[in-house]
Amino acid sequence: MNDFIPHFDFQRVFLAPWTANNLESTAWIALMGFLVTAACGLVGNYLILRRMALVGDAISHSVLPGIAIAFLLSRSRSATAMFVGALAAGIVTTVIIEVIHHKTRVKQDSAIGIAFTTLFAIGVILVSLFAAKVDLDQECVLYGEIAFVPLGEFTSFAGIVLGPPSVVRMAIVTLATVLLIAVFYKELLVSSFDPGLAASLGINAVLVHYALMCWLSVVVVSAFEAVGAILVIAMLILPGATASLISQRLPVIMGLTVLHAALSSVLGIHLATWLECSTAAAMVIMASTLFGAAWIFSPTDGLLRRWLRKRLAEPAVEPTVQMPQNS
Amino acid sequence: MIAKLETDGQGGPTVRLFNGPPRPIEVSEEVPLEIHDLTVAYHKKPVLWGIDLSVPKGKLVGIVGPNGAGKSTLIKAVMGLVSLSSGWIKIFGLPYKTSRTRVGYVPQRESVDWDFPVNVMDVVLMGRYGHLGLIQRPTRADRDIARESLEKVKMLPFANRQIANLSGGQQQRVFLARALAQESDLYFMDEPFAGVDAATETAIVTLMQELKDRGKTLLVVHHDLPTARNYFDMLLLLNMRVVAFGPTEQVFTHDLLQATYGGRLTILSEVAHEVKQRAT
Numbered sequence: 001m002n003d004f005i006p007h008f009d010f011q012r013v014f015l016a017p018w019t020a021n022n023l024e025s026t027a028w029i030a031l032m033g034f035l036v037t038a039a040c041g042l043v044g045n046y047l048i049l050r051r052m053a054l055v056g057d058a059i060s061h062s063v064l065p066g067i068a069i070a071f072l073l074s075r076s077r078s079a080t081a082m083f084v085g086a087l088a089a090g091i092v093t094t095v096i097i098e099v100i101h102h103k104t105r106v107k108q109d110s111a112i113g114i115a116f117t118t119l120f121a122i123g124v125i126l127v128s129l130f131a132a133k134v135d136l137d138q139e140c141v142l143y144g145e146i147a148f149v150p151l152g153e154f155t156s157f158a159g160i161v162l163g164p165p166s167v168v169r170m171a172i173v174t175l176a177t178v179l180l181i182a183v184f185y186k187e188l189l190v191s192s193f194d195p196g197l198a199a200s201l202g203i204n205a206v207l208v209h210y211a212l213m214c215w216l217s218v219v220v221v222s223a224f225e226a227v228g229a230i231l232v233i234a235m236l237i238l239p240g241a242t243a244s245l246i247s248q249r250l251p252v253i254m255g256l257t258v259l260h261a262a263l264s265s266v267l268g269i270h271l272a273t274w275l276e277c278s279t280a281a282a283m284v285i286m287a288s289t290l291f292g293a294a295w296i297f298s299p300t301d302g303l304l305r306r307w308l309r310k311r312l313a314e315p316a317v318e319p320t321v322q323m324p325q326n327s
Numbered sequence: 328m329i330a331k332l333e334t335d336g337q338g339g340p341t342v343r344l345f346n347g348p349p350r351p352i353e354v355s356e357e358v359p360l361e362i363h364d365l366t367v368a369y370h371k372k373p374v375l376w377g378i379d380l381s382v383p384k385g386k387l388v389g390i391v392g393p394n395g396a397g398k399s400t401l402i403k404a405v406m407g408l409v410s411l412s413s414g415w416i417k418i419f420g421l422p423y424k425t426s427r428t429r430v431g432y433v434p435q436r437e438s439v440d441w442d443f444p445v446n447v448m449d450v451v452l453m454g455r456y457g458h459l460g461l462i463q464r465p466t467r468a469d470r471d472i473a474r475e476s477l478e479k480v481k482m483l484p485f486a487n488r489q490i491a492n493l494s495g496g497q498q499q500r501v502f503l504a505r506a507l508a509q510e511s512d513l514y515f516m517d518e519p520f521a522g523v524d525a526a527t528e529t530a531i532v533t534l535m536q537e538l539k540d541r542g543k544t545l546l547v548v549h550h551d552l553p554t555a556r557n558y559f560d561m562l563l564l565l566n567m568r569v570v571a572f573g574p575t576e577q578v579f580t581h582d583l584l585q586a587t588y589g590g591r592l593t594i595l596s597e598v599a600h601e602v603k604q605r606a607t
Contacts, residue, residue, distance in 0.1 A: 049443065105370075186456045193453070194439050199406045200432040200509070201457040248444045248489050 006275055013274040026269060028150040032167050033265030033283050036146075036223040039174040040232060041239025041257040042181060043219050045250075046212060048240045049192045054109060055097070056236040058116035059213065060220045060229050062093040064123030067221065072130060079169055082221055090217025093119060094210060144228030146279045147272075166225045173222045180215060181254070188212070189250065227280040238264075238287040245294040245301070260290055357384050358420060359513040359544040360405070365414035367397070367404050374400045376568050378414070382546065382561075387539045389549045389559035389575075393588050396566040398548045399435065402515045406432055418513060428457050431511030433502045435518050441491055447501050448486045451476055454508030469508075476507035479537075480530060496527035503534060514538065516547045520554075532558055552584070 017026040047056045066089025067082050074081040093115050100111035155165045162168050181188065191198040191205040198205045216236075223232050243256035267290075268283030275282065296303045358381055365378040375397040382388060390398045403409045405416055405423060416423040418430060431454075454476070455469040465473075477483040480500040485493070493501065499519055506514055519531050535545055535558070546563075549555050555562065555575075562578045564570040564587040571583045 049440075051440070183462050186453075186459065189445075189449075190453050190456055193443050193445065193450075194434060196403070196406055196408055196432050196434040196438065197453060197505070199408055200428070200430050200511075201453075202428045203456075244444060248491070249446065250444045250449075253444055 008274060013270050017269060017273055025150040028164055028167055029146055029279060030265050030269055032146055032149045032164075032170060032226050033268060033279070034262050035167070035170040035174045036226045036232075037235045037239060037261035037265055037283070037287065038258050039170070039177045039219045040223055040235035041243075041261050042177050042254060043212070043216050044236035045240035045243070045253060045257060046188055046192060047216070047236060048244065053237050054112045055094075055213070056216060056220075057233050058097065058112045059090050059093050059216050060232045060236070061116045062119035062123070063089045063217060063221050063224070064229060065089060065119050065126055066092075066123075066217075067224075068123050068126040068130070072126070079165075083218060086217045086221030087214055089119065090213050090220075091210070094213040142228050142230055143278065144224060144226050144231065144280050146226040146283070149226060166222075170222050170226070173219055177215070177219060184208075184211075227283070231280050231284050234284040234287060238284070238291055242287075242291040242294045245291070245298045248300065260287065264290055358382070359384050359418065360546070361417040361420070362405075363415050363417075365401075365404060365416065366412040367400055367409055368412045369409075373412070373567065375404065378569055380563070380569060380572060382544060384544055385539060385542050386544055386560050387535055387558070388544070388546045388561045388563055389555045390546060390563045390565055391549055391552065391555050391587070392565035392570075396587075398565055399517050401565065402432075402517055402546070402548065405515060406430070429512050431506040431509040431514040433506045433514070433516040433519055436495065436498055436502065436521065438517075441493070441498060443490065445490060446486070447477070447482060447488050447490060447493070448473060450490060450501050451486075451504045451508050454505040457509060472510070473504070473508050476504040477501075479507060479534060480504045494524075496523040499523050499527060500530065503531060507534075507538075512543055514543060514545045516545065518548050518550060520549065520551065555579075 016022060044053075044056060047053050063086045066085040066087075068085075070081040070085025070088075071077065096115040096119075097108065097111045100106050100114060101108045104111075106114070149164050149166055152164065155162050155168045163171075187198075187203050187208055190201060191203055191208040195205040198208075220229075220232055220236075223235065227235060239257040239260040240253065242260050243253040246256055247253050264283050264287035267286040269279060271277075271286055272279040272282035294302070297305075299305060360380065360382040362378050362380040365375055365380075366373055367375040374395075378401065390401065392398055400409060404411060405418075407424065418426040448470075451473040452465045452469060455465055455472060458469070459465065474483060474486070477486055480503050482497065482500045482504055485497065485501075490498065490501065503519065506516070516535075520528050523531070535547065538545060539560075547559070549558070556579050559575055561573060562575050563572045564578060564583055566587050570587045571578045
């Protein structure tokens, strides 16, 4: 048994990462993990509300051919090329899904399955064909490696050293995500809840859909370096799903999403230190653990709360019971 | 360009012909909804065919017809939720894309996800979004209007209730309150009476009368023939085509209802007959 579970040493697992020698790299990794999970989680909330979680899956995969083609055309690993490639791939995926869904009898879930596997396969072929020419690590694209984030030269702006380039980029994307949600809160809310009403208010639901998909592509590609194409899906869905178990108000859910991001990032680092495993995977495991915890301990509708209610035979606080005269 | 649409100093639409003086358009305010030769098809099968309709102002119009007659599709076409195969739609004399904001909409209750994380007040405030600019949050005045609207449908005590915890009738009232908060001039309601209790049904009828009395025009998809006779001023009998449109007492006749509900075969053969006549 002891061969499988590494020895747990509180000093090594919880304190060592935050001591002088390791502090800086731990802090950058934690920040990156937080930024990635927060940005993905916030955008992911809208995917969950629109019942489009699978579309997030699709776009995170089809971004691969997008950046592969961007590499081939621009012959550089510049962030701009990557973003343009990812955006194009996101739009192409969305269009393909819509076209298959509307022009054939194939339903949307099948259309998603067709679109992203095809594009992903093209990406795999491109990467393996031109692996020598483009400096693109397939492993890294698929799984990412957040532990490498603090390595290499830091970005500086106007003489001030800001931090590792991927963290700076992610910080900009995360801030922009928060800003976009704040600016277009009404449009996103109405077009997600009731497209018919959105139309009568002059909001173009189709435009909102494509804009959301484009921004999703941007978030996904900037999260790639840290968590890769596969684990990013967890970051899209888990924070929002966890938050929605705890609250039923959208603004509160948004806040809890950010809290979930911070917790799963820090706890993930400690789990990875303990098990000496991939940090990104450990963060996802902690994100799922928090989901499980919310399921059990949610103050509104958790398993524990339900059990207690039954156990104490307290009169059920079913809100529909107290209906006034008019219904 | 021969004719040019512009606005005069007072904000009303005018038309300028051959660069002459601008003349006001006469049709606008008195005709809330005008549809010409509208055809809508799903996967090449027509659902609505050659619809011509001109709805006068201040009327309570019931849209009646059998299942699959295209009642909901007609509303969706006006709302721009389905694309038109042919024809045009004008709202208050303007192309429907520009004046759609004067339209209030009550969709079928099942068309939205009632587990959505919003409460009753949030939903009603959505009706005010058309009056708000980008970034702008609902003001105190908007909240007052939302509260008044909730009061009118007797749902004010539920303002902070999660929408998932409402009964069917209460959900329908929330939708009505939202439509009220929109302060529109033309309303479309898709089966507002479906699956609601008797008290809610009465409340909805009272509300529709009140809106009509304030000069609003309402088009309501309705399923129940016996009540349709009492509820509406005018009836639109629809079965893929307009079978009849007129004051209820003139349209609610055995023959016309028979033509509407008597199955599609009759309608199709009439159409075939008409086509043959046109060809010769």
